[in-house]
Amino acid sequence: MKNIFRKEFRPPLAVLALLAVGAAFPAFPFWVIAIVLGIAKITWDSIEKIREKSYSLDYIALLAMVVSLFAHQYLAGAVVALMITGGEALDEYASARAEGALRGLAERIPKFCTVRSADGSIAEKPIQNVASGETIIIKPNELIPLDGTILSSEALLNEANLTGEAAPVSFSKGEFAKSGGINVGEILELVVEGGFETSTYMRIVHLVDEAKKHQAHIVRLAEQVNFPFTAITLALAAGAYLLSHELSRSLAVLVIATPCPLIIAAPVAFIGGLSRAARRNIIVKRPATLEELSRASVVFFDKTGTLTLGEISLTKIEVLAETRTATELLAVASAIEFHSIHPLARAIQTAGSLRKAPILEATNVVETIGHGIAGDVKGSRYTISKAEGTHDGIALSLLEGEQEVAQFHFEDEVKENVAELFRALAKRGISIRLLTGDKRANAERLFGKFGITILAECTPESKYAAIDSAKNGGATVVMVGDGLNDAPALAHANVGIVFSGTENSAAIEAANAVILGRDVMLIEYLFDTASRSMRIAGQSIWGGVALSSVGMLFAAFGFIPPVAGALTQEVIDVAVILNSLRTAVR
Known part of the structure; x- marks a missing residue:
């Protein structure tokens, strides 16, 4: 019930009260006052729109209320006033409901930070005033307000806001933590890097804010349709008067023709679509993106980090010594690689941990950049270096003395559900193409089985050129990437979509939509x-126009009086808004 008394519902409630009192005391001009309130509201709103250089105004409703005064059809005019004030209130409420998921991003940001000064004193400080280099304290279950380096010995953060992953992530002292994560461990301290406006979380919020500043083509189309629809309505109203010489018939045409469906249906539908996407950690910058996506005919994918995990992992251990086991040799390699910071060394250590290989100690470890690493394990000298010969992907050799005892094979893994995604896009009639800077053999090994077009060894310039060629061929092009080298292609495509943990700021700025996760x-x-939003927006616009047009014809021939016409249009408005709200449904 409290929603009824929200600020946006006060004008229609006042008009409704005047309607009710006027029905009880017809001798008093309560309905005239209601009409005046409606005229005042629409005039004020029109002035605001003109200031914003928007000239798609509700001319017909304004004219209908003025005509109702001259025709002494005060009840019809009051109902139009209720329709206008009520329709706008419902539109504002619907938009507020649809935007709830988007506003929630900004509302989670704390207004103050607990800052520890150099002398050890603690004080609350507005988040905008916290400078780079200051130490802040984050309590359990609080949001990380600013980017920074972990000062505590360890931290446990939930980064679902940033990545979509629900599993907590462990951080050690000295590691960089992005704002937006939730501290799900003990109280922690963080040294701030950068400021509030440049923080990871605020960049995401700015993307959301930008979405509200642009209108999709179909919203602009709805406003363009308003002008010819208004002209046709005025002609029909004039014709009805000339044929019947009854001002009430013209009024009936005007009240039914009030084009609320054109003005409010599409914005509500698209805001609902943005909200639906935001609930799944997909930030769409502007409503026009949804329209472009619905018309897409070609999708280009970057490979590494987009369709693959972007992390090298150990996929196979080839044992070459009959007396040894894979687990034993992995333990040896892990002990030696413990002393290296090479990405392949991390992959071996990770595999050792996952496969529960025994923990061994390596001594006399020597690493030669570009050649390999060697060390003593259990009395034997082992060397790890690049494997000789031709191999699929990356391979390292493990030698005991001069004898090769194992080969370790590494690969970037294809993400789960890639095959399902390709099938779904193909079902939509979309052509799929892969852009990668990797060698063709590697790309073919991972993606050749999907039967898609593969463009290998691409530079940022050649990716841009591929997008340009497809667009010149008449295709509506979507580019999906994740890195800095994808930024030119993302910006040049009709729609750029970026998978991001938010560290690739250039890619985010170039993209039209950001997916915060890996799925x-x-x-x-x-x-x-996108398809759903376009379909529902179209239904709302043309459905509302069709219903109003039928009603106008009946009114012009005298079958619908002004009061009944106003009530009919109110039903149409409510139906259109409720239909548009379906885009926000999960």
Whole structure:
């Protein structure tokens, strides 16, 4: 019940009260006052729109209320006033409901930070005033307000706001933590890097804010349709008067023709679509992106980090000594690589931990950049270096003395559900193409089985050129990437979509939509949201116009009086808004 008394509902409640009192005391001009309130509201709103250089105004409703005064049809005019004030209130409420998920991002940001000074004193400080280099304290279950380096010995953060992953992530002292994560461990301290406006979380919020500043083509189309629709309505109203010489018939045409469906249906539908996407950690910058996605015919994918995990992992251990086991040799390699910071060394250590290999100690470890690493384990000298010969992917050799005892094979892994995504896009009639800077053999090994077009050894310039060629061929092009080298292609495509942990700021700025997570099926979810939003927006616009047009014809021939016409249009408005709100449904 409290929602009824929200600020946006006060004008229609006042008009409704005047309608009710006027029905009880017809001798008093309560309905005239209601009409005046409606005229005042629409005039004020029109002035605001003109200031914003928007000239798609509700001319017909304004004219209908003025005509109702001259025709002494005060009840019809009051109902139009209720329709206008009520429709706008419902629109504002619907938009507020649809934007709730988007506003929630900004509302989670704390207004103050607990800052520890150099002398050890603690004080609250507005988040905008916290400078780079200051130490802040984050309590359990609080949001990390600013980017920075972990000062505590360890931290446990939930980064679902940033990545979509629910599993907590462990951080050690000295590691960089992005704002937006939730501290799900003990109280921690963090040394701030950068400021409030440049923080990771605020960059995401700015993307959300930008979404509200641009209108999709179909919203602009709805406003363009308003002008010819208004002209046709005025002609029909004039014709009805000339044929019947009854001002009430013209009024009936005007009240039914009030084009609320054109003005409010599409914005509500698209805001609902943005909200639906935001609930799945997909930030769409502007409503026009949804329209472009619904018309997409070609999708280009970057490979590494987009369709693959972007992390080298150990995929196979080839044992070459009959008396040794894979687990034993992995333990030896892990002990030696413990002393290296090479990415392949981390992959071996990770595999050793996952496969529960025994923990061994390596001594006399020597690493020669570009050649390999060697060390003593259990009395034997081992060397790890690049494997000789031709191999699929990356391979390292493990030698005991001069004898090769094992080969370790590494590969970037294809993300889960990639095959399902490709099937879903193909079902939509979309052509799929892969852009990668990797060698063709590696790309073919991972993606050749999917039967897609593969463009290998691409530079940022050649990726841009591929997008340009497709667009010149008449295609509506979508580019999906994740890194700095994808930024030119993302910006040049009709729609750029970026998978990001938010560290690739250039890619984020170039993209039209940002997916905060790794699940590739979120791309299909975004396409589904776009198609759904376009379909529902179109239904709302043309359905509302069709219903109003039928009603106008009946009114012009005298079958619908002004009061009934006003009530009919109110029903149409409510139906259109409720239909548009379906885009926000999960």
